[in-house]
Amino acid sequence: MMVKQERAVRTRQMLVRAAAESFTRDGFALASLTTISRRAGVSTGALHFHFASKRALADAVLHEAAAALERTTGRADRAPDPLRALVEATHGLMDGIVGDAVVRAGFALSGDPARTRGDVDLRQQWQRWIERTLQRAEWEGRLAEGISCAQIAPTVVAATVGFEVLGCRDPDWLTRRKIDRFWELMLPRLTDGATARG
Numbered sequence: 214m215m216v217k218q219e220r221a222v223r224t225r226q227m228l229v230r231a232a233a234e235s236f237t238r239d240g241f242a243l244a245s246l247t248t249i250s251r252r253a254g255v256s257t258g259a260l261h262f263h264f265a266s267k268r269a270l271a272d273a274v275l276h277e278a279a280a281a282l283e284r285t286t287g288r289a290d291r292a293p294d295p296l297r298a299l300v301e302a303t304h305g306l307m308d309g310i311v312g313d314a315v316v317r318a319g320f321a322l323s324g325d326p327a328r329t330r331g332d333v334d335l336r337q338q339w340q341r342w343i344e345r346t347l348q349r350a351e352w353e354g355r356l357a358e359g360i361s362c363a364q365i366a367p368t369v370v371a372a373t374v375g376f377e378v379l380g381c382r383d384p385d386w387l388t389r390r391k392i393d394r395f396w397e398l399m400l401p402r403l404t405d406g407a408t409a410r411g
Contacts, residue, residue, distance in 0.1 A: 221263075224253075224255055224259055224263065225263050225273075227253040227254065227255065228249065228250070228253045228255065228259075228260055228263055228264065228270065229270070229273050229274055229277060229315065230253070230314055230315065231249045231250075231252035231253035232244070232249045232253075232270040232271070232273070232274055232318070233274045233278075233314040233315045233317070233318035233319075234252060234314050234318070235248055235249050235252060236271065236274060236318045236321060236322055236325075237314065237317050237318045237321050240321075240325055240327060241267070241271060241322060241325045241327045241328040242325075242327035244267065246260055246261075246267055246270075249270065268328075268331075271322055271328055271331075272331055272333070274315055274318050274319055274322060275319050275322055275323070275331065275333040275335070276333060277315045277319070278315050278316045278318065278319020278320070278322075278333075278335055279319065279333050279335060279338060281309055281313060281315065281316050281319075282306065282309070282316065282319075282335055282338055282339065283338075285302055285305035285306055285309060286302050286305075286339075286342045288301070288302075288305065289301040289302035289305060289346075290346075294355065295346045295347070295349040295350040295353065295355060296350055296355055296400060296403065296404065298346055299343065299346055299347070299369070299396075300392075300396050300400075302342070302346075303373055303376075303392055303395075303396070304389060304392055306339065306373070306377070307376060307377070307380065307387040307388075307389075307392055308387075310377055310380060310387055311380075311384065311387050317381075319333075319335050320335050320336070320377055321381065323335045323336050323337075324336065324378070336374055336377075339370070339373070339374065340366075340370045340374075343366055343369050343370050343373070344362065344366045344370075347362040347365060347366050347369065348362045350362070350403075355404060356403055356404065357402070357403060357404055357405040360402075360403055365403060368399075369399070372395060372399075376391065376392065376395070
Protein backbone atom coordinates (compact mmCIF):
# COMPACT_ATOMS: atom_id res chain seq x y z
CA MET A 214 0.00 0.00 0.00
CA MET A 215 2.77 2.42 0.98
CA VAL A 216 4.69 1.65 -2.23
CA LYS A 217 1.59 2.46 -4.31
CA GLN A 218 1.11 5.75 -2.49
CA GLU A 219 4.76 6.71 -3.00
CA ARG A 220 4.49 5.81 -6.68
CA ALA A 221 1.33 7.92 -7.02
CA VAL A 222 3.05 10.91 -5.38
CA ARG A 223 6.07 10.53 -7.71
CA THR A 224 3.82 10.24 -10.76
CA ARG A 225 1.92 13.36 -9.77
CA GLN A 226 5.17 15.29 -9.26
CA MET A 227 6.48 14.17 -12.65
CA LEU A 228 3.23 15.27 -14.30
CA VAL A 229 3.31 18.69 -12.63
CA ARG A 230 6.93 19.23 -13.71
CA ALA A 231 6.22 18.02 -17.26
CA ALA A 232 3.18 20.29 -17.43
CA ALA A 233 5.25 23.22 -16.17
CA GLU A 234 7.82 22.67 -18.92
CA SER A 235 5.09 22.38 -21.58
CA PHE A 236 3.19 25.46 -20.37
CA THR A 237 6.41 27.51 -20.38
CA ARG A 238 7.44 26.36 -23.84
CA ASP A 239 4.06 26.21 -25.63
CA GLY A 240 1.71 28.37 -23.54
CA PHE A 241 -1.47 27.10 -21.92
CA ALA A 242 -3.54 26.99 -25.12
CA LEU A 243 -1.07 24.94 -27.18
CA ALA A 244 0.24 22.59 -24.49
CA SER A 245 -1.33 19.17 -25.01
CA LEU A 246 -2.07 16.48 -22.45
CA THR A 247 -0.52 13.90 -24.79
CA THR A 248 2.76 15.82 -24.87
CA ILE A 249 2.67 16.32 -21.11
CA SER A 250 2.08 12.61 -20.39
CA ARG A 251 4.83 11.63 -22.86
CA ARG A 252 7.24 14.12 -21.28
CA ALA A 253 6.43 12.71 -17.83
CA GLY A 254 6.90 9.15 -19.08
CA VAL A 255 3.39 8.02 -18.12
CA SER A 256 0.26 7.02 -20.01
CA THR A 257 -2.57 9.47 -20.68
CA GLY A 258 -4.68 7.21 -18.47
CA ALA A 259 -2.29 7.82 -15.57
CA LEU A 260 -2.46 11.55 -16.26
CA HIS A 261 -6.28 11.50 -16.15
CA PHE A 262 -6.18 9.48 -12.93
CA HIS A 263 -4.40 12.41 -11.26
CA PHE A 264 -5.81 15.38 -13.19
CA ALA A 265 -9.24 15.65 -14.78
CA SER A 266 -8.21 18.35 -17.24
CA LYS A 267 -5.45 20.64 -18.48
CA ARG A 268 -6.96 23.36 -16.28
CA ALA A 269 -6.53 21.11 -13.23
CA LEU A 270 -2.89 20.56 -14.18
CA ALA A 271 -2.35 24.29 -14.58
CA ASP A 272 -3.93 24.89 -11.16
CA ALA A 273 -1.56 22.32 -9.62
CA VAL A 274 1.44 24.06 -11.20
CA LEU A 275 0.23 27.42 -9.93
CA HIS A 276 -0.36 26.16 -6.38
CA GLU A 277 3.12 24.63 -6.23
CA ALA A 278 4.65 27.82 -7.63
CA ALA A 279 2.72 29.90 -5.08
CA ALA A 280 4.05 27.71 -2.27
CA ALA A 281 7.61 28.18 -3.59
CA LEU A 282 7.11 31.96 -3.73
CA GLU A 283 5.74 31.87 -0.17
CA ARG A 284 8.90 30.05 0.97
CA THR A 285 11.07 32.66 -0.79
CA THR A 286 9.32 35.62 0.81
CA GLY A 287 9.12 33.80 4.14
CA ARG A 288 12.91 33.40 4.21
CA ALA A 289 13.34 37.06 3.30
CA ASP A 290 10.95 38.11 6.07
CA ARG A 291 13.48 36.85 8.60
CA ALA A 292 15.84 39.69 7.63
CA PRO A 293 15.95 42.32 10.40
CA ASP A 294 15.50 45.15 7.89
CA PRO A 295 12.47 45.13 5.55
CA LEU A 296 14.48 46.81 2.78
CA ARG A 297 17.08 44.04 3.03
CA ALA A 298 14.16 41.60 2.83
CA LEU A 299 13.10 43.21 -0.48
CA VAL A 300 16.56 42.71 -1.96
CA GLU A 301 16.83 39.11 -0.74
CA ALA A 302 13.35 38.18 -1.95
CA THR A 303 13.96 39.73 -5.37
CA HIS A 304 17.12 37.66 -5.76
CA GLY A 305 15.27 34.59 -4.50
CA LEU A 306 12.42 35.12 -6.95
CA MET A 307 14.71 35.54 -9.95
CA ASP A 308 16.79 32.52 -8.90
CA GLY A 309 13.55 30.52 -8.67
CA ILE A 310 12.44 31.60 -12.13
CA VAL A 311 15.81 30.57 -13.55
CA GLY A 312 16.20 27.30 -11.66
CA ASP A 313 12.70 25.95 -11.06
CA ALA A 314 10.46 25.03 -14.01
CA VAL A 315 7.37 25.13 -11.80
CA VAL A 316 8.02 28.70 -10.60
CA ARG A 317 8.82 29.80 -14.15
CA ALA A 318 5.61 28.22 -15.46
CA GLY A 319 3.56 29.65 -12.59
CA PHE A 320 4.49 33.18 -13.57
CA ALA A 321 3.93 32.40 -17.26
CA LEU A 322 0.46 31.03 -16.47
CA SER A 323 -0.36 34.05 -14.30
CA GLY A 324 0.13 36.25 -17.35
CA ASP A 325 -1.31 33.90 -19.98
CA PRO A 326 -4.53 35.36 -21.45
CA ALA A 327 -5.56 31.91 -22.75
CA ARG A 328 -6.00 30.59 -19.19
CA THR A 329 -9.18 31.43 -17.34
CA ARG A 330 -8.28 33.18 -14.10
CA GLY A 331 -8.23 30.92 -11.08
CA ASP A 332 -7.64 31.54 -7.40
CA VAL A 333 -3.86 31.92 -7.74
CA ASP A 334 -2.08 34.85 -9.36
CA LEU A 335 1.63 34.91 -8.57
CA ARG A 336 2.12 38.49 -9.66
CA GLN A 337 -0.63 39.63 -7.28
CA GLN A 338 0.90 37.51 -4.51
CA TRP A 339 4.28 39.17 -5.15
CA GLN A 340 2.68 42.64 -5.26
CA ARG A 341 0.91 42.12 -1.92
CA TRP A 342 4.15 40.98 -0.29
CA ILE A 343 6.05 44.03 -1.60
CA GLU A 344 3.32 46.36 -0.33
CA ARG A 345 3.34 44.72 3.12
CA THR A 346 7.14 44.89 3.30
CA LEU A 347 7.31 48.54 2.26
CA GLN A 348 4.53 49.34 4.73
CA ARG A 349 6.66 47.75 7.44
CA ALA A 350 9.64 49.85 6.31
CA GLU A 351 7.50 52.99 6.55
CA TRP A 352 6.22 52.11 10.04
CA GLU A 353 9.79 51.45 11.21
CA GLY A 354 10.98 54.82 9.90
CA ARG A 355 13.32 53.29 7.33
CA LEU A 356 12.05 55.30 4.35
CA ALA A 357 13.33 58.76 3.53
CA GLU A 358 11.23 61.74 4.52
CA GLY A 359 8.52 62.34 1.96
CA ILE A 360 8.63 58.73 0.67
CA SER A 361 5.64 56.53 1.47
CA CYS A 362 4.76 52.93 0.75
CA ALA A 363 1.87 54.09 -1.46
CA GLN A 364 4.26 56.16 -3.59
CA ILE A 365 7.06 53.64 -4.04
CA ALA A 366 5.31 50.24 -4.11
CA PRO A 367 4.00 50.59 -7.71
CA THR A 368 7.53 51.35 -8.95
CA VAL A 369 9.09 48.39 -7.15
CA VAL A 370 6.31 46.03 -8.27
CA ALA A 371 6.48 47.20 -11.89
CA ALA A 372 10.27 46.97 -12.03
CA THR A 373 10.57 43.53 -10.43
CA VAL A 374 7.71 42.06 -12.47
CA GLY A 375 9.37 43.66 -15.50
CA PHE A 376 12.56 41.70 -14.77
CA GLU A 377 10.47 38.51 -14.63
CA VAL A 378 8.65 39.25 -17.91
CA LEU A 379 11.78 40.33 -19.81
CA GLY A 380 13.70 37.38 -18.38
CA CYS A 381 11.39 34.97 -20.22
CA ARG A 382 13.06 36.03 -23.47
CA ASP A 383 16.49 37.08 -22.22
CA PRO A 384 17.83 35.37 -19.06
CA ASP A 385 20.34 38.19 -18.54
CA TRP A 386 17.48 40.20 -16.99
CA LEU A 387 17.34 37.66 -14.15
CA THR A 388 21.03 37.80 -13.20
CA ARG A 389 22.22 38.96 -9.80
CA ARG A 390 24.18 41.73 -11.53
CA LYS A 391 21.04 43.24 -13.07
CA ILE A 392 19.05 42.97 -9.83
CA ASP A 393 21.90 44.46 -7.78
CA ARG A 394 22.13 47.43 -10.15
CA PHE A 395 18.42 48.09 -9.76
CA TRP A 396 18.64 48.06 -5.96
CA GLU A 397 21.87 50.09 -5.95
CA LEU A 398 19.94 52.79 -7.80
CA MET A 399 16.71 52.46 -5.79
CA LEU A 400 17.79 51.97 -2.17
CA PRO A 401 19.64 55.31 -1.69
CA ARG A 402 16.52 57.17 -2.89
CA LEU A 403 14.31 55.19 -0.54
CA THR A 404 16.46 55.68 2.53
CA ASP A 405 18.22 59.05 2.15
CA GLY A 406 18.17 60.71 5.53
CA ALA A 407 15.94 58.07 7.13
CA THR A 408 16.66 57.11 10.72
CA ALA A 409 15.18 53.78 11.75
CA ARG A 410 13.26 53.74 15.01
CA GLY A 411 13.91 51.15 17.66
